[in-house]
Amino acid sequence: MTQGAHGHGDHKGHAGTSNDHHAGHDVSREGHGTHDGHEGPAGQGGHSEHGGHGGHGGHSGHGDHVAMFRRLFWIMLALAVPTVLTSPMFADLLGYDLPDVPGIGWVAPVLGTVMFVWGGKPFYTGAIEEIRTRKPGMMLLIGMAITVAFVASLAASLGLISHELEFWWELALLVVIMLLGHWIEMRSLAQTSSALDSLAALLPDEAERVEGGTTVTVAPSDLAVDDVVVVRPGGRVPADGVVVQGAAAMDESMITGESAAVRRSEGDQVVAGTVATDSGLRVQVSAVGDNTALAGIRRLVEQAQGSSSRAQRLADKAAAWLFWYALAAAIIAAIVWLLISDPGTTLERVITVLVIACPHALGLAIPLVVSITTERAARGGVLVKDRLALEQMRAVDTVLFDKTGTLTRGEPAVGSLHGAGGMPTAELLSLAAAAEADSEHPLARAIVRAARDQDLEVPAATDFSASPAVGVTATVNGSTVRVGGPYLLEEEGLSALPESEPWAADGATVLHVVRDGELIGALSVSDEVRPESRQAVDALHQLGLQVVMITGDAEPVAHAVAADLGIDEVFAGVRPEHKADKVAELQDRGRTVAMVGDGVNDAPALARADVGIAIGAGTDVAIASAGVILASDDPRSVLSIIQLSRAAYRKMTQNLWWAAGYNLISVPLAAGVLAPVGFVMPMAVGAVLMSLSTVIVALNAQTLRRLDLSPEASVRELT
Structure with a gap:
């Protein structure tokens, strides 16, 4: 027996699903412009454009960007290894001699140039976009660093400036680390599904339109207002309309979110995308296309997502400040060193400042936390x-x-029971479960489940029958047992038990149990908290x-x-x-x-x-x-x-301070702020500090893996 034949659902008159059977139908007329002009909150949809990341085109195609950055990272990593190992400055830093092989001195310049042109493209194109929009940020800072490193390294390799300004190894590491950071970031932001595609999938692929005495299969888009369509048992309604023939228990959960099937009969509204669970209907179309409830909900989703304000990332803000900080330091260094030294030394200090400003750790500070957070989550x-x-x-x-x-829980459960005339509640539930055993209605399943949970012995029933909107009837132990709502009492000429009135007032569905024409008790069924x-x-x-x-x-x-x-x-x-x-x-x-x-x-x-x-x-x-x-x-x-969220934000903030702290300290040292006391930070020391900062950021992010995110642990942790 299918659930609609049972009929109990008709008596959930208190519930929104029963009273509000026009819910959603007028959304196209009322909801269309609801949010016009309303500035949405930060947080939803803000990732559609990513602050200063114009260089990789925002995040409209996360999947494409994931693949692009992954491929580019591995290629650049392969090129970076020989570039770093054959870089004269890197060899001096680690104290080894390059082999005496013809042309080895050009390996780093050639591969470094390829890395700058190919691997650096997302960054310097992003930098150009940030300049164009006058919003300096991470991309401009990275673009400036790799461009200065490239120009200085090429000039040093060609003998135009001091060989101490050869940064091929630094350029290679910067490109690889930044690509890794962006690959991690893109992967964490990749979308898994589309709300609008999911809405479209609720509509059936075909509709059966009544033409004369026959039905013709057409696409839902071909339907017009006043067409009559056939909705078969288990089928979806192709368009909003009014039932003109038949009655069915409708599964409207995909529209209303309410779990109980709701009975719709002649004259009732039905909504596109809902399912006739038990029997067929004929529906006269009242709205199609953009006028349907589904289309209205779709518009609301679009409007709400589109109106959300764009959140500016912490790292972009830090990068913007660091850009101006590094630029100001370089200008001041240039002016001061020109006054106290020669142009060669001045150029060396300016280039060192701009290259040291490259945000190795800053580029990984947020993406690493995001990646570990999403994985741990x-x-x-x-x-x-x-x-x-x-x-x-x-x-x-x-x-x-x-x-x-x-x-x-979104499903009915038995709440209160009361036996009339001293009837034990266990026996009452056992008889009700016996009568309901052959029904597939959600309320019937709730009664049978309650009896099973109490380990009650449920006798076998015969002669089962169901009457829509009334209830079920079965023979149990030689007696006729009926379970149903108000219409059942009306048929039997009985009055409801006074004890059941508070149940109805609290919003529960009240079912009565009648044996051989005598009311022996009642029970309440409601959605269990x-x-x-x-x-x-x-x-x-x-x-x-x-x-x-x-x-x-x-x-x-x-x-x-x-x-x-x-x-x-x-x-x-x-x-x-x-x-x-x-x-x-x-x-x-x-x-x-x-x-x-x-x-x-x-x-x-x-x-x-x-x-x-x-x-x-x-x-x-x-x-x-x-x-x-x-x-x-x-x-x-x-x-x-x-x-x-709190743990991730805490780690992001810590990492940003570590990453930005390196720049805040190293940039003035590289500019020569301590030159009056005889200390000017060598490039090698800056490189070590740079690497140390990156390692600290990475290790700090790893501590997030210890989080216990089970609901029980979170309640304990926060309270």
């Missing part, structure tokens, strides 16, 4: 799609949870965060769950197209919002939030719209993201 069940979202999580002060499937939800809410409160819940369910259901969990604020009865508006409302109050959800209707809100967190068991669209994805459905994992 994945092992802990947290998939980081948007690094900027993870960075923003440490600043979140409000967590907005979708109710169904997030704070609750996850036990982990209480721990998650309590832990978030201890961190000083506000916890808000949003749901399409009616007020009684929402407030019952909120009161149980101690949630601070509730948005109830919210239509799908208005969830993003509620996120914006919180942001307008000055809140930094993390949204946790799992349904397609959550996608615009996930994209609008400062941090979008998708439950991994949710839909592809919600996952694609989020910056962070939880592989598990444990709401405590939100604490894991906070812990990860």
